[in-house]
Amino acid sequence: MSAAPPPTDPGAAPDAGARAPIPAHRPDLAPARGRFSALGLVFDSDIVAPWMEPAPADAPADVTVRIAPVPPAPDAAPVAGVWRLTGPGEMVQEASFMRIRITDGRRVELDLSRAAGTSRETIALALGYGVTPGLLHQRGALPLHAAAAAGPLGAALFVGDAGAGKSTFAAMLARSGWALAGDDLIALDLGEGRPIGVHRAMRTARLFEDSAQALARIDAPDPSPPRARAHSLAHSPDRAPSRGVSEITGAGEGLGKGVRALADADAALGGFAWPVPLRAVFALEWLHPDDAAPELERIGGMQALMRLRDAVGRPEVASALGRDPAYFAQLGRIAAQAPVYALRRPRRFDAAPAAAALARAAMEEAAARAAAKETSA
Amino acid sequence: MKSEDVISRRPGVMEARISEDELVLLGVGSESYVGLDAIASDVWDRLEAPMRFADLVSSLAADYDAPAERIEADLEPTLATLVEGGLVDIAPAG
Numbered sequence: 486m487s488a489a490p491p492p493t494d495p496g497a498a499p500d501a502g503a504r505a506p507i508p509a510h511r512p513d514l515a516p517a518r519g520r521f522s523a524l525g526l527v528f529d530s531d532i533v534a535p536w537m538e539p540a541p542a543d544a545p546a547d548v549t550v551r552i553a554p555v556p557p558a559p560d561a562a563p564v565a566g567v568w569r570l571t572g573p574g575e576m577v578q579e580a581s582f583m584r585i586r587i588t589d590g591r592r593v594e595l596d597l598s599r600a601a602g603t604s605r606e607t608i609a610l611a612l613g614y615g616v617t618p619g620l621l622h623q624r625g626a627l628p629l630h631a632a633a634a635a636g637p638l639g640a641a642l643f644v645g646d647a648g649a650g651k652s653t654f655a656a657m658l659a660r661s662g663w664a665l666a667g668d669d670l671i672a673l674d675l676g677e678g679r680p681i682g683v684h685r686a687m688r689t690a691r692l693f694e695d696s697a698q699a700l701a702r703i704d705a706p707d708p709s710p711p712r713a714r715a716h717s718l719a720h721s722p723d724r725a726p727s728r729g730v731s732e733i734t735g736a737g738e739g740l741g742k743g744v745r746a747l748a749d750a751d752a753a754l755g756g757f758a759w760p761v762p763l764r765a766v767f768a769l770e771w772l773h774p775d776d777a778a779p780e781l782e783r784i785g786g787m788q789a790l791m792r793l794r795d796a797v798g799r800p801e802v803a804s805a806l807g808r809d810p811a812y813f814a815q816l817g818r819i820a821a822q823a824p825v826y827a828l829r830r831p832r833r834f835d836a837a838p839a840a841a842a843l844a845r846a847a848m849e850e851a852a853a854r855a856a857a858k859e860t861s862a
Numbered sequence: 863m864k865s866e867d868v869i870s871r872r873p874g875v876m877e878a879r880i881s882e883d884e885l886v887l888l889g890v891g892s893e894s895y896v897g898l899d900a901i902a903s904d905v906w907d908r909l910e911a912p913m914r915f916a917d918l919v920s921s922l923a924a925d926y927d928a929p930a931e932r933i934e935a936d937l938e939p940t941l942a943t944l945v946e947g948g949l950v951d952i953a954p955a956g
Contacts, residue, residue, distance in 0.1 A: 787886050787895045790878055810876045813888060817878025 505531075505552040508601035514608070516552045520544075524617060524672035525626070525684040525760065532595065534609035536688045548591055548620065550612065555586040555596035565805035568619050576619060583608065585616050590623035610744050613687045614669055618799045626672055627812050628798040632690070633666035633683045634658040635757050638852040639764035640666060640683035641844060642823070644796040649769040650832075653696040656745075657837045658844075660700060664757055665690065670798060674760035675815050680855070681822050682760025691744050699834040763823045764851040767844055768792045772829040779830035779840040781847060789825035790816055824851055865916035866955030869941065871909050875949050889948035896947040901926075902940045909950065 507514040519533035520540040527540045530550035540546075558569035558577040568576040574589040582603040584596040593616060600608060621628040632643045632655035641658075643651045652668045659665035667686025674682035692700070768784065784792060793816045803809055826847055830840035874890035883900040898906055908918060919937065923930045944950040 786880060786884060787897050790880055790886055791895065810874070813876035813878045817880045817886060820878070820880040 506554045506596045506598040507552065508598065511597075511601060513605060514552070514597055514600060520546065522685070523613070524621065524628075524667075524670070524686050525674055530593075530612075532605065532609050532612055534606055534613075537609070537613075538685055538688070548593060550593040550595065552597055553594040554598075555584045555594050557584065563805065566799050566801040567615070568802055568805075570805060574623065576623070578616070578619065580611060580615060583611070587616065587620050587623055590620055590625075593620060610689070613689070614691070614744075618670055619802055621672055622799065622802045622806050622808060625808055625811060627675065627808075627815050629671045629673070629796045630669065630798040631671045631796050632668040633671045633686075634663040635666055635683060635759075635761040636663045636845075636848070638845075638848045639855075640761040641848055642671065642683065642763060642766045643769055644766060644792060645769035646795075649771070650696075651769055652690045652692055653700070653834075654769060654837065654840070656690040656692060656696070656700055658841060659690075661838070661841065664761075666759075666761070673763065673819070675818065681763045681819055683763050685757075685759040689744050694743060696834075697743065697745060702834075762855070763819070764848050764855065765844070766793065766819070766823050766825040767828040767847075768825065770827055770829045772831045775831045775833055777831050779828070779836055779843055781843040782827045782829070784825045784827055786820075789820045792825055793819055863915050863938065863941070863952065864955045865914065865919075867915045868912050868953045868955075869909055869915060869918065870912035870951050870953070871906075872949055872951060877906075887944075887947065887949050892948055894947055896943060896949060898940075901936075902943075905937065905940055906944070915952075 505516055516531035517533065518529070518531055521528050521530065521533055521537035522540040522544070523537060526547040527544045528537075528548045528550055529546035530548075531552045532550060555577065557579065558571050562569035562571045562577070564570075565576065567580075568578050571577045571586070576587055578585045582597075582600045584599075586594045586596075588594075593612070595608070595612070597603075597608065618628040629642070629644070632651040634641055634643075634655050636658075643655055645651050655665060655668050664685075665688055666683045667688075668690040670686055672684045672686065674684055766789075772780065794813070797803055797812060797816075803812055824847070826844075828840055828844060830836045872889060876888045878886045878888075880886055883903070885898045885903040885906065887896045887898065887906070888894075889896075905918070905922070908921060919930050919933050922928075922937070923933045926933065941950070941952070945952060
C-alpha cells in the first residue's frame with residue numbers, strides 16, 4: 486500500500502453557490518479537494534492530510550466533506566455528547582475552532598469561520614478523531630474507542646480504560662513489524678457471511694510525550710528501508726523525525742495528547758489487504774509491581790462482552806441515535822469470533838516487548854484455530 | 863406460577879449471541895448482564911410473543927419429549943432469572 490499523500494486538487498472549487506467560510510488572511514484553508522480511504526469508507530474531502538490513505542481511483546465516495554457555512558444548532562436541539570441533534574439524520578457540533586454538521590452519515594460540512602489560528606493538520610485531525618465517530622454512529626457502523634494493529638497472522642484489537650496504554654502499545658507494535666490499523670478510533674468490517682475484519686483508520690497515534698520519547702528510543706537504530714520512514718508532518722526540514730514517529734502533528738483543543746503520524750510496517754510488508762481479519766482482542770491492564778512479568782488471561786463469555794461494550798466510542802451518541810440494540814448484537818458477534826484476553830503488563834516501556842510476545846503467541850493460536858475451522862468447513 | 867399467567871418480554875431488551883449455546887441479554891437501563899444457556903435461550907426465543915405459562919410448558923414438553931411436571935420445575939428458575947433481570951413481565955391470570 487502506498488504511503489504517498491492522497492491526490493489533491495488545489496484548484497477545485499467548492500460546491501457551486503456556497504462561499505467557503507474561512508477566515509480572512511487564511512487562503513491556505515481554502516478547499517483543496519482530495520480523496521482518501523479510512524474506516525472502510527471513501528471520503529471525497531475538501532480537507533486531506535498526508536497520513537490519510539489515498540482512495541482507489543475508481544471507488545465511489547461514501548462521504549463528502551465540504552467547507553461550507555453551517556448555522557448554529559437551535560437551543561432546543563437535544564444534546565448527545567458533543568453533538569446536538571438538529572433534525573432527522575442531522576447533527577451539529579460546536580468545536581472551539583469550527584462548527585460541524587453531519588447529515589445522513591454521508592455529508593460532512595465544516596464551517597471554518599473561526600479557524601484563524603488553526604492549522605490545516607489540526608482541522609484534519611479533528612475531522613478524523615472528533616467528527617468521524619459521529620459519522621459512524623449515523624451510519625450504524627460501531628465506532629470503537631480502541632487501537633488496532635495488523636500482522637501476517639491477522640489483526641489485533643486493543644481496548645481498555647483511558648490511560649491503559651492502548652496508543653503506546655499499538656504504536657510500539659507498529660515499530661516492530663506490524664501495521665498500525667489506527668489508534669483511538671477503529672471501525673470493523675461487520676458484513677454478514679464473512680469473518681470480521683479491521684479497517685484501516687488513520688496512520689496516526691495519540692501519544693503522551695513520554696510515550697513518544699520512549700518510542701523514539703526504541704527507534705534509535707535505523708535499519709528501515711526508506712519507504713518505511715516517517716512522513717514529516719511538521720514541515721520542519723531542519724528537524725528530521727525519528728524513524729516512524731514524526732513530530733507532533735497537532736495538539737489542538739479537544740485532541741488532548743499530541744498526535745503523531747507513524748510510519749509502520751505496512752509498506753515494508755508489501756501492504757495489507759484491508760480490512761484484515763480480526764484474530765484477537767486484548768484488554769490492556771497495568772500490572773503491579775513494576776518488576777512483574779507480563780501475563781495473559783483469556784476472558785470468556787459475558788466478561789468479554791462487557792469489555793467490548795466498554796469500548797464503544799461516544800456511547801451517548803449511540804444511545805441517542807437508537808443504535809444500542811444493533812451494536813450489542815454486533816459486539817456479541819465479535820466476542821463469538823475473536824478470543825478476548827486481558828493483557829497485563831507493568832508500567833515500564835521495556836516490558837512492552839515481552840507483552841507483545843504474549844500477544845503474538847495468542848494471535849498464532851487464534852490464527853491456527855481459524856485456519857482449522859476454515860479447513861473443516 | 864399459574865397456568866393462565868401470561869409471560870411477555872419487556873420492550874427494548876438487547877441480545878448478543880456470544881457462542882452457539884450462550885445468549886446474553888441486557889435490559890433497558892440495566893447494567894446486569896444475564897447469560898442464558900441453550901435451553902434458556904430457547905425459552906427466550908419462544909417468548910417473542912406473549913405466551914401463557916401453560917402454553918410455554920406444553921410446547922417445551924412436546925419438543926423436549928419430557929413430562930410437563932419436569933419442564934415446569936426446570937422452567938421456574940429460568941423465569942425467575944428473567945424476571946429478576948428485568949427482562950420479562952408476568953401478568954397474573956384473571
